[in-house]
Amino acid sequence: MGAPLLVFGQTGQLARALARLVDDAITIPRATFDLAADPAECRQTLNLLIDRYRPRGVINAAAYTHVDRAESERALAFRINAETPALIAQTCARETIPFVHISTDYVFDGDQTRPWREDDPTKPMNVYGQSKLAGELGVQDAGGQATILRTSWVYDLFGRNFVTTMLRLAEDTSQLRVVDDQIGRPTHANVLAMSALAALGQSGLFHVSGTGDPVSWAGFASEIFRFAKWDIQVTPVPSSEYPTAATRPSYSVLDVSKFEQTLAPLPDWRKTLRQAINQRG
Numbered sequence: 001m002g003a004p005l006l007v008f009g010q011t012g013q014l015a016r017a018l019a020r021l022v023d024d025a026i027t028i029p030r031a032t033f034d035l036a037a038d039p040a041e042c043r044q045t046l047n048l049l050i051d052r053y054r055p056r057g058v059i060n061a062a063a064y065t066h067v068d069r070a071e072s073e074r075a076l077a078f079r080i081n082a083e084t085p086a087l088i089a090q091t092c093a094r095e096t097i098p099f100v101h102i103s104t105d106y107v108f109d110g111d112q113t114r115p116w117r118e119d120d121p122t123k124p125m126n127v128y129g130q131s132k133l134a135g136e137l138g139v140q141d142a143g144g145q146a147t148i149l150r151t152s153w154v155y156d157l158f159g160r161n162f163v164t165t166m167l168r169l170a171e172d173t174s175q176l177r178v179v180d181d182q183i184g185r186p187t188h189a190n191v192l193a194m195s196a197l198a199a200l201g202q203s204g205l206f207h208v209s210g211t212g213d214p215v216s217w218a219g220f221a222s223e224i225f226r227f228a229k230w231d232i233q234v235t236p237v238p239s240s241e242y243p244t245a246a247t248r249p250s251y252s253v254l255d256v257s258k259f260e261q262t263l264a265p266l267p268d269w270r271k272t273l274r275q276a277i278n279q280r281g
């Protein structure tokens with residue numbers, strides 16, 4: 001048996017996609033490695049895990065992803081999304097193990113109308129985005145063979161994401177009000193997982209998402225119901241009519257050309273969404 005791939009996180013969208021794709025992936029649950037634990041405990045657990053598995057690579061699929069809740073759980077979001085990922089990166093750098101960490105489109109303020117490039121200035125509008133940006137900086141500071149993938153609007157057919165939320169809400173109503181002044185591009189968890197595998201052994205920052213025409217959340221919802229052949233009326237509303245604790249960027253389309261030119265082509269988000277919806281049981 002060769003060296004396995006070590007994945008932090010077990011129940012999340014990315015962790016599960018990696019487990020589906022990679023035979024020798026070892027996914028680590030929160031009960032084994034709690035990223036919210038104090039730094040001394042995290043370091044100790046990390047050392048034990050690295051000694052035990054001697055992995056060929058590490059992917060961090062664990063994160064604090066509750067965008068609205070983060071507004072009132074700032075310290076916890078920073079511990080999980082920034083402080084502990086920096087420790088993981090330091091451990092991987094010391095042991096010369098390739099590391100992939102994931103960040104978000106929410107590091108940008110949305111105040112732009114062309115797709116965001118890797119070197120565009122960041123300015124997160126919410127605590128989740130701030131914590132993820134701090135995570136990027138901590139991972140970069142650690143050095144080593146570390147790659148950061150920024151991605152957007154990740155979904156799968158399970159777990160907590162926009163697709164499962166829309167399908168669940170539509171079971172009880174035939175009308176939904178969804179914001180149409182936040183524009184981005186959805187990314188299936190499998191696409192993110194394959195991108196993370198392609199990025200292992202690289203270094204630096206890459207943007208990754210589904211490709212094709214950008215869409216608003218309302219447009220995304222309409223496509224979900226069109227592919228599911230559900231007769232649901234999606235009423236587009238401005239963000240002001242759907243108040244949330246966290247402010248979200250109005251435009252967070254990522255320019256993925258660096259990833260596509262360097263590593264691999266990325267699929268059109270509509271095609272991936274249609275396939276995923278068709279696969280529902």
Ligand SMILES: NC(=O)C1=CN([C@@H]2O[C@H](COP(=O)(O)OP(=O)(O)OC[C@H]3O[C@@H](n4cnc5c(N)ncnc54)[C@H](OP(=O)(O)O)[C@@H]3O)[C@@H](O)[C@H]2O)C=CC1
Nearest residue numbers: 010011012013014030034035036062063065102151153154
């Ligand atoms: N979801 C999205 O739309 C987007 C996600 N991203 C980024 O992509 C990456 C993967 O996200 P995704 O798979 O969607 O996330 P999910 O929310 O689906 O999963 C998060 C995972 O993190 C784990 N986790 C949370 N807190 C802790 C903790 N204290 N200790 C250990 N594990 C913990 C969860 O475990 P448990 O089940 O025990 O809570 C879960 O396995 C993250 O870095 C995220 O920030 C970027 C852009 C968009």
Ligand SMILES: Cc1cn([C@H]2C[C@H](O)[C@@H](COP(=O)(O)OP(=O)(O)O[C@H]3O[C@@H](C)C(=O)[C@@H](O)[C@H]3O)O2)c(=O)[nH]c1=O
Nearest residue numbers: 065067104105152153154162165177178179217242248
């Ligand atoms: C459920 C619902 C949401 N919305 C709005 C709220 C919000 O502006 C937008 C998206 O809502 P959500 O809360 O599902 O998505 P959100 O948690 O903001 O999704 C984000 O998650 C993090 C982890 C990321 O990194 C981002 O890339 C992005 O995917 O849709 C409606 O307008 N109507 C609705 O019925």
